[in-house]
Amino acid sequence: MNYADEIDASLLSDIRTIKGSLGQRVHEAIKTAILTLDFPPGANLRKAPICERLGVSRAPVSDAIARLASEGLVDVIPQSGTRVSYFSMSEIREGAFLREALELSTASKVAHDLTEEQRQKLRRNLRMQEFLIQDGDNVGFYKADEEFHGLLMEFTGYVRLLNFAHSVSLQVNRARILLLPTPGRVAETLEEHRAIYEAICERDGPAAQAAMQRHLGQLMPRIEELALERPHLFNNPMATTKQVG
Amino acid sequence: MNYADEIDASLLSDIRTIKGSLGQRVHEAIKTAILTLDFPPGANLRKAPICERLGVSRAPVSDAIARLASEGLVDVIPQSGTRVSYFSMSEIREGAFLREALELSTASKVAHDLTEEQRQKLRRNLRMQEFLIQDGDNVGFYKADEEFHGLLMEFTGYVRLLNFAHSVSLQVNRARILLLPTPGRVAETLEEHRAIYEAICERDGPAAQAAMQRHLGQLMPRIEELALERPHLFNNPMATTKQVG
DNA sequence: ACTTGTCAACTAACATGTTAGAATGTTATT
DNA sequence: AATAACATTCTAACATGTTAGTTGACAAGT
Numbered sequence: 001m002n003y004a005d006e007i008d009a010s011l012l013s014d015i016r017t018i019k020g021s022l023g024q025r026v027h028e029a030i031k032t033a034i035l036t037l038d039f040p041p042g043a044n045l046r047k048a049p050i051c052e053r054l055g056v057s058r059a060p061v062s063d064a065i066a067r068l069a070s071e072g073l074v075d076v077i078p079q080s081g082t083r084v085s086y087f088s089m090s091e092i093r094e095g096a097f098l099r100e101a102l103e104l105s106t107a108s109k110v111a112h113d114l115t116e117e118q119r120q121k122l123r124r125n126l127r128m129q130e131f132l133i134q135d136g137d138n139v140g141f142y143k144a145d146e147e148f149h150g151l152l153m154e155f156t157g158y159v160r161l162l163n164f165a166h167s168v169s170l171q172v173n174r175a176r177i178l179l180l181p182t183p184g185r186v187a188e189t190l191e192e193h194r195a196i197y198e199a200i201c202e203r204d205g206p207a208a209q210a211a212m213q214r215h216l217g218q219l220m221p222r223i224e225e226l227a228l229e230r231p232h233l234f235n236n237p238m239a240t241t242k243q244v245g
Numbered sequence: 246m247n248y249a250d251e252i253d254a255s256l257l258s259d260i261r262t263i264k265g266s267l268g269q270r271v272h273e274a275i276k277t278a279i280l281t282l283d284f285p286p287g288a289n290l291r292k293a294p295i296c297e298r299l300g301v302s303r304a305p306v307s308d309a310i311a312r313l314a315s316e317g318l319v320d321v322i323p324q325s326g327t328r329v330s331y332f333s334m335s336e337i338r339e340g341a342f343l344r345e346a347l348e349l350s351t352a353s354k355v356a357h358d359l360t361e362e363q364r365q366k367l368r369r370n371l372r373m374q375e376f377l378i379q380d381g382d383n384v385g386f387y388k389a390d391e392e393f394h395g396l397l398m399e400f401t402g403y404v405r406l407l408n409f410a411h412s413v414s415l416q417v418n419r420a421r422i423l424l425l426p427t428p429g430r431v432a433e434t435l436e437e438h439r440a441i442y443e444a445i446c447e448r449d450g451p452a453a454q455a456a457m458q459r460h461l462g463q464l465m466p467r468i469e470e471l472a473l474e475r476p477h478l479f480n481n482p483m484a485t486t487k488q489v490g
Numbered sequence: 491a492c493t494t495g496t497c498a499a500c501t502a503a504c505a506t507g508t509t510a511g512a513a514t515g516t517t518a519t520t
Numbered sequence: 521a522a523t524a525a526c527a528t529t530c531t532a533a534c535a536t537g538t539t540a541g542t543t544g545a546c547a548a549g550t
Contacts, residue, residue: 021323021503047531057505062532066308070315078266079511079532094403097350105346158339164413266533292501302535307502324502324541 007045007084009053011038022056023063029054030064034073034084035174041086041233045074071170086235089227091171093220098168100216102161103149107208110155111200118155122197125151129190138181141189148193175223178230188218252290252329254298256283267301268308274299275309279318279329280419286331286478290319316415331480334472336416338465343413345461347406348394352453355400356445363400367442370396374435383426386434393438420468423475433463 011033015025030050033039047061054061065082068074072091076082110118125148132140153162166173192215199207227234256278260270275295278284292306299306310327313319317336321327355363370393377385398407411418437460444452472479 023503059504059506063311063503065532066311067315070312076532077512080513081531091405094405097354097401097403098347098406098409101346101350102343105342105349109342156342158342160336160339161343164343168409268533304534304536308533310502321502322542325543326501 005040005043005083007033007039007043007049009049012050012053015054015056022060023067026050026054026056026060027064027067030068031071031073034068035177037177039084041084043084045082045084071167073170073174087175087227087233088171088235089224092175092223095169095172096216096220096223099165099172100213102165102168103152103212103216104209106152106156106161107196107200107212108205110152111203111205111208114155114200114203118151119201121151122148122200126190126193126197129193133186133190138186141186145189145193172219172223175226176219178226178233179222185218189215192218250285250288250328252278252284252288252294254294257295257298260299260301267305268312271295271299271301271305272309272312275313276316276318279313280422282422284329286329288329290327290329316412318415318419332420332472332478333416333480334469337420337468340414340417341461341465344410344417345458347410347413348397348457348461349454351397351401351406352441352445352457353450355397356448356450356453359400359445359448363396364446366396367393367445371435371438371442374438378431378435383431386431390434390438417464417468420471421464423471423478424467430463434460437463 012029013032015022015029018025018028020028030039030045039045045065047058047065050061051058065074065076069076069082073085074082075085125144129141129144129148132144149165150162153165192211195211196208196215199211257274258277260267260274263270263273265273275284275290284290290310292303292310295306296303310319310321314321314327318330319327320330370389374386374389374393377389394410395407398410437456440456441453441460444456
């Protein structure tokens with residue numbers, strides 16, 4: 001009854017290039033493998049091959065697994081084993097809700113106390129987005145998009161907010177990686193960013209929130225589609241894979 | 246240069262009464278000691294006395310400390326030691342911001358899709374609050390207050406939201422325990438809860454958010470006062486204790 | 491007095507051995 | 521054939537030994 005859901009530890013990146021303690025390095029390496037689907041949902045995460053591949057003992061690997069469990073990327077079954085967690089629409093919806101909550105409050109606060117210097121940084125970022133679209137650089141645009149939201153959170157003065165937002169939307173982002181970029185979407189995204197920017201510049205908190213809400217509201221419907229197209233990545237894992245090859 | 250900031254492991258509760266793995270039990274016991282200030286900010290958290298007191302080896306204690314570190318209750322100094330974290334106004338302000346973000350989105354969503362059954366539960370809770378105030382039961386009121394907010398989050402259908410809210414406001418709550426209940430405050434609180442309830446019943450999302458914001462806005466000013474009254478609990482720990490005995 | 495360097499003591503981080511519970515396959519029983 | 525008892529084999533959880541980096545005290549030099 002083994003669905004070939006064993007991990008291939010050779011897919012783990014070399015931890016010697018990562019900073020921090022061994023525990024942190026191992027955590028980082030496994031996390032990357034999970035997010036890139038090298039370790040697919042449902043895969044059995046066994047310590048022995050990981051230790052062998054990375055050349056470390058079980059202690060730092062246990063440490064890393066504990067971190068992954070607290071992030072929700074793996075499920076530890078007591079006294080039995082550890083498995084890469086399936087995509088869960090309920091978790092993803094919840095993550096999207098939490099992220100929206102944080103982004104809305106962020107937009108409101110930044111609209112309230114934006115400085116001129118901060119405004120210029122946003123302006124520059126938007127110009128960069130324009131350029132990257134014209135250049136057809138989708139990967140670059142993705143990063144600029146992330147940076148736009150990161151800048152807003154940075155401007156709140158709450159230094160932990162950005163990390164927090166990342167952790168709540170981790171499941172959402174894991175699923176988002178699977179979304180193929182649709183042609184017109186980048187241009188729309190830019191327009192939505194512009195609307196947020198303009199509301200903030202006018203110190204209009206509610207308008208900034210509304211614009212942000214419209215922007216974020218675009219994502220979930222596309223992920224809901226994904227769940228129908230590739231059900232084997234989601235729980236319940238009993239669903240058979242017939243549609244997609 | 247030791248400011249008598251050594252822990253007294255005998256203050257740890259017996260872990261035999263707690264459920265879960267040893268790691269979870271140890272975590273729970275230490276967490277309680279920190280939140281009750283039995284382990285004061287700045288205290289050196291040494292493994293040996295903890296192991297001795299609880300009758301366990303270092304492994305589950307290390308596990309517990311890792312959890313505490315991820316919650317921000319302790320600071321691990323690599324290769325050196327672990328200390329109970331000081332109260333940090335920046336962390337507390339940030340926690341309050343995050344909690345507000347979650348509570349506002351929660352209030353809005355619940356106002357949107359409240360069922361009659363849910364309305365009745367809120368109604369019952371409010372009646373209980375009234376009774377407890379008349380009864381002079383402050384501790385009971387505190388719990389009913391928590392339950393009120395818990396109910397709202399439960400009604401969103403997002404099962405992890407409540408845990409999340411707890412974790413973000415952990416630092417806020419740790420400080421809140423030190424606030425002495427001021428006489429008129431409970432009655433005011435009840436009024437604020439009522440305003441939230443009524444806005445929600447009228448399906449008025451923005452009004453529910455506004456009422457929630459007024460409610461939550463009462464807390465931080467009192468904590469800011471606390472920071473001035475008892476500076477030795479906060480960083481920086483160099484501040485001398487002269488005012489309070 | 492004020493650095494600077496050495497050393498001893500302490501601790502987190504890591505490695506490894508041990509225990510006990512869960513899953514799975516096998517056999518015995520009906 | 522279905523099922524219940526059993527045994528085998530996993531693994532997480534736990535215990536304990538080892539390593540290496542940090543800290544602080546004290547001594548020596550300025």
